[in-house]
Amino acid sequence: MKKDIIKECKIYIKELFSFDHSGHDYLHSIRVYNTAMYLAKDEKDIDLEVIALASLLHDVDDYKLFDSKNYNNAKAFLEKEKVESSCIDKIIDVIKEVPYKAKESARPHSKEGEIVQDADRLDALGAIGIARAFSYGGKHDRDIYSEDKIIKNNNLTFEEYKNLNSDTISHFYVKLLHLSSLMNTKKGKEEAIRRTKYLQDFLDEFFKEVNMK
Ligand code: ADP
Ligand code: NI
Numbered sequence: 037m038k039k040d041i042i043k044e045c046k047i048y049i050k051e052l053f054s055f056d057h058s059g060h061d062y063l064h065s066i067r068v069y070n071t072a073m074y075l076a077k078d079e080k081d082i083d084l085e086v087i088a089l090a091s092l093l094h095d096v097d098d099y100k101l102f103d104s105k106n107y108n109n110a111k112a113f114l115e116k117e118k119v120e121s122s123c124i125d126k127i128i129d130v131i132k133e134v135p136y137k138a139k140e141s142a143r144p145h146s147k148e149g150e151i152v153q154d155a156d157r158l159d160a161l162g163a164i165g166i167a168r169a170f171s172y173g174g175k176h177d178r179d180i181y182s183e184d185k186i187i188k189n190n191n192l193t194f195e196e197y198k199n200l201n202s203d204t205i206s207h208f209y210v211k212l213l214h215l216s217s218l219m220n221t222k223k224g225k226e227e228a229i230r231r232t233k234y235l236q237d238f239l240d241e242f243f244k245e246v247n248m249k
Contacts, residue, residue, distance in 0.1 A: 041085075041117050045092045048113050052096055057171070060095055064159055064168070068094060072155035075223050079147060086123065086148045089114070090130035091155055097131075107131060136160075136211065138197035144220060154224030157215045162231030165212060166238055173204030181205035181246070190214045208239060 046066070053062040072091040076082055095101070096109040107128050114124045130149045133142035134156050144150045160168065173180065180203065187206040190213075200210065212235055216228035 041119070042088055042092070044117060045089060045113065049092055049096060052109070056101060057175075060098060060101055065092055065095055067159050067164065068092075068152070068155045071158050072151050075151045075154055075221055078223065079151070079221075082147050082151070083126065086126050086130060087151055089119075090127045090134075090148065091152045093127065094131050094134045094152060094156060098135075136215075137194040138192040138211070140194040141218065150220035151224070154219050154221050154228075157219065158224060158227055158231065160212055161215060161228055162234050165231065165235065169204050169207055169212065173207070176201075179203040181242075205239075205242070208235060 049065050050062045053060065053065070069088060069091040072087050073084075076084060076087050093110040093113065096113070097104045097107045102109060110128060110131060111124060114127065119127075126146075126148070130144070130146060130152050133144040133149045134153050135141070136157065142153075144153050159165065170180070172178075178201070182203040182205070186209060187200070187202050188209040190210060192200070192210065197210065200206070202210070213232060216225065216232045219225035219228045
């Protein structure tokens with residue numbers, strides 16, 4: 037593998053995501069990469085290059101942003117960089133299992149996949165997670181909250197989850213508050229619990245203000 041491929045990959049995603057500012061931006065991928073490297077520190081028998089490239093490329097074929105099929109953007113980048121085909125396959129296998137799909141979310145088959153999935157999920161939690169949720173809500177014309185129907189269902193199929201079109205506070209109850217129970221790694225789970233407490237404090241304060249009489 038070329039020595040400066042990580043640098044090239046960062047340049048590639050910076051350009052690719054330059055149009056999006058709703059939470060799937062370049063800096064999201066950089067944070068997922070840094071967090072994955074942090075989670076990987078104490079693990080043995082893992083392929084760090086697979087983790088690095090899969091985390092940087094995990095959203096380059098996201099169905100919400102791109103028309104690309106079959107992980108074409110990720111594959112094209114890796115082929116251009118002359119990455120071995122067996123390594124490309126490993127990276128794509130990791131990327132496939134990352135996305136959150138409500139109760140149809142994948143349980144990763146590799147340690148590398150567990151780490152990258154945890155890193156992506158951590159970025160939906162804590163202060164960053166709150167910022168991303170409202171940014172996403174703004175971009176999709178969603179209400180901040182609903183007066184009478186905050187949705188609290190955490191047992192949705194992927195189809196139901198995708199079509200929900202609810203207010204942004206509902207997204208906390210539909211997805212964010214459950215993520216910590218779905219983490220794969222010990223360090224990821226500890227950090228997810230810490231970040232979820234922050235979300236809970238935010239919601240407590242939010243409803244205190246909303247319900248002030
Ligand atoms: P990723 O694949 O990076 O985990 P998603 O595509 O699921 O992210 O979502 C990107 C960001 O937007 C995440 O922080 C997520 O929590 C947030 N988000 C996704 N759907 C909604 C929604 N319906 N309302 C508010 N925020 C959302
Ligand atoms: Ni992501």
